[in-house]
Amino acid sequence: MWSDNETTEDLLGFKVHADLIAEVINDSDLLPITMGVFGDWGSGKSSILKILSEQLKEEEDGTFVLYFNGWLFEGYDDAKAALLESIIKEFEENKRFTPEVKQKAKKLIKSVNWMRILGLGFKNIALPVASAYLTEGVSILPFLAGKLSKIDSSDIIDKLKGDEAEGFLKSLVKDLPEEDPSMLVREFRENFKELIKESKISKLVIIIDDLDRCQPDRIIENLEAIKLFLNVENTAFIIGADPRIVRDAISHRFKVRDVEPGTGNRIVSDYLEKLIQVPYNLPKLSDSEVETYISLLICKRELTTETFHTVLETFYAYRENDRYSVFGLANIKGVIGTVEFEKLSKSLGSLPALSSIITQSLYGNPRQIKRFLNTFILRNRLAKVANISGFDESILAKLMILEYTELPLFVKLYEWQSTKDGRPNQILELETECSKSSEADFKEYLGKSDYSNWNKDKVVKWLKVEPALSEIDLRDYFWISRDNISSTIAGASLIPPIIKSTYNKLNQEGLPVKATKAIIKKDVMLLNESELNQFLEFSVAMAQRNQESPLSYKLFQFMIEEGVRGSDESYKYLLNLVDLAKIPPAIGVDLRSFKENPVLGDFLSELLSTSKSKVAKAFNK
Structure with a gap:
């Protein structure tokens, strides 16, 4: 068995991608920079980012590398503040930095607390505010500091403990100058820049993975935090995500439709370009790379750790001279024993021959x-x-x-x-x-x-x-x-975020037929072959769970009408699985339109001809 966790063990020859990204961020003339490592779910983004992280940590040029999983900030009330605090805490807690640097980081974290307060409406966080004030945590907001300095300390504590805490705090900021938020951002950036300078590091590299697993609002909050507060001199941010999910998050945030290239509406594209300067799209594996990958995975399972490392080193050397050919049994034979080779040959079986179809x-x-x-x-x-x-x-x-x-x-x-x-x-x-x-x-x-x-x-x-x-x-x-x-594969396994996102767009009560069909054309029909199969399987699985919901059946009806490949076969498969007695009668009327369908016509007549269900009666009228 093989783990699905990201790894620094490069079985895909992906180090070349990590090398390229490292070369970009090691060019000081290009900093600050935000790069997006873009690829589909499961395409190897996380492994590349892990390889990159380890590679940069080994460099002795004063680089400070931080690795975060975007999912870590999913449960926070304010993802911006959570990300900022997590990054600054690394400066406060890392042994490489001086007490002075740690103290500066500590004060900057207090500033983050103020930002969280200003963004949330102040509920349930009164005491932390008092603590921040009494320990000089308001240094970033001179305006508020001036307001609070005119009030007796004991009165502040009483007001912040009482039921009127929210009203008290709001009264302090009701006449906050309009330009103050921009001042807040500028001052934070200057303090963050100073923190990096005093830390004596040549550059700060922050890697954020799995951002596409977050909710849309969290995705945008994280990206905006980077752009607004952290994108200062000598910083590089590397973001791993499926670009389709990020685009969808932007559409959700600004309540605009993401449109086809060339239509003139560039809100989503422009905003994405503003947040991520350099997109780097991972290519799909070729047939030879898939065959090589399968061979190495089976080597890892069948061989001893020591022998497998020998095979891996041989693979790395081979890739230096040949990036295109298969690294398979013939290449492995010379570096392992006869018994191990026979065992490996048997385990591989016909899988290499099937690699082109697997690809x-x-x-x-x-x-x-x-x-x-x-x-x-x-x-x-x-x-x-x-x-x-x-x-x-x-x-x-x-x-x-x-x-x-x-x-x-x-x-x-x-x-x-x-x-x-x-x-x-x-x-x-x-x-x-x-x-x-x-x-x-x-x-x-x-x-x-x-x-x-x-x-x-x-x-x-x-x-x-x-x-x-x-x-x-x-x-x-x-x-x-x-x-x-x-049951379907999709019902028992992890589903790519793009599949869930697309399904959720369609699974909305009251969504007009025109809008539904527009989403099918825009999102469903542009899925690649593998993703479309997963989407159809997932739709079947969800319909099985919600057999009495008309939406589940309408979705298949609209997909068939729009010509989504495989949707008629999947609908047939679904109707074979569900309890006819649970299908809403109105669906029987819709099914009449498929009496001439080459896949569904005869099947529906046979399925519903003898059934006493309400859907059958509606179909046979």
Whole structure:
């Protein structure tokens, strides 16, 4: 099994990205700078940031590196203040700094407390205010300090303890000059700049990861805190996030729609460019990189720690001279023993041969690949525990590719084999036609046959990859996959933030049909293949939980009408799972429009013809 945690162990050759980012922030002429390390959920952002952090910490040039997880500030009432306080506390508590620096940091933290007070309406924080004042915490606000200095100290304590504390504090700031907030920002920046200068560090590098897991308001608060208060000389901020989530947060904050490039409305783009100066987009893994990654993951699992480190060093040396080719068994053979090599060869099985389909199907996403392999290992172990004889790992791997990427087709194959003692005639027909025809002829055949849903490039590739399934009893393989026959993968696993965000946009009571379809066009149809499959699976899972909600069914209706690929098959899959008695009758009326749909037409007629449910009666009227 493989952990999903970020790591400094570079199995992807991602050090080159960390090296590039380090080169940028080591150029003092470019500071201050805010860089965005942008990539999809699970694309390897966190690992790159960890590698970068360790790399910078090893440099002996006075660099001070701080690493934060954006999620840490999710539960705070004021994420701006929480981020500022966390950063300054590092100066106060780090042993490398002098007592003078620590004292300055302590005073700056008190200033942060004042900012939190001014931004929150003062509720439930009266005593901390009194404490800050009596220990000179108001130095950053001379205006308020002057106000408080005219009041007897004992009276201040009494007023701040009483029920009128909020009114008392508001009375102090009611005539605060309008320009004071900007003065507050300027003064804080000057004090922060002075703190860095007195710390004798050459530059401050702050790395913030997982920002895209936060709520929209928290994302913007963190980015604004960096831009407004911390972006001073000799600082570099590296932000790891999915840019789509950040754009969505900006849209949410300013209540504007994020539009297509070239439409003239650039509010979201302009604001993002203001917050993040240099975007660095991580590329999708290539076929050769996926095959290499799979090989190294299995090496890590099968080999001793010492031997694996030898393999890893060999990989790093190989990548210095060749960035494009596969680093696989042939390269590993010379650096490990014969017994270990045989064990490794057996473990890899047909996975390298499937790497091109894995790349296309899982969109070259390291997290998805790792999760796929973890499930593969668990099921393989289950087969051994259950003493299944003649079990072939390569068949399991091939079936799992279909399961992860085309769940409705996987379920269809399950249905076929369940009535034919594990050997369905349909897969024999498909594989026979595929083997004797050119790809173009085979796709033409699929388009005109009952197998039109199989007419996809990646499915055709899947059919061509060995081993063939037509002579195999598939019952045991589906038996160990039965957890996913009755539920979706999405229901039992982590969901990328972009999937949840897109679904939440659509899952709103009272959202006009026009707005719903606009979101489908703008967000759903632009998801990559892997994300779209996950979105459809997640939508099915959510509909299963809320079977009486019309919204769940309407969403599929609108997606089908807008031509979202795979939405009709997913709707069919959902209707097979839910209790017809729980479906609102009005949905039966909507389903009539699909009587001529090639995927849903005959299925609906058969499903609802004999049912006594209200939805069936509405459909059959």
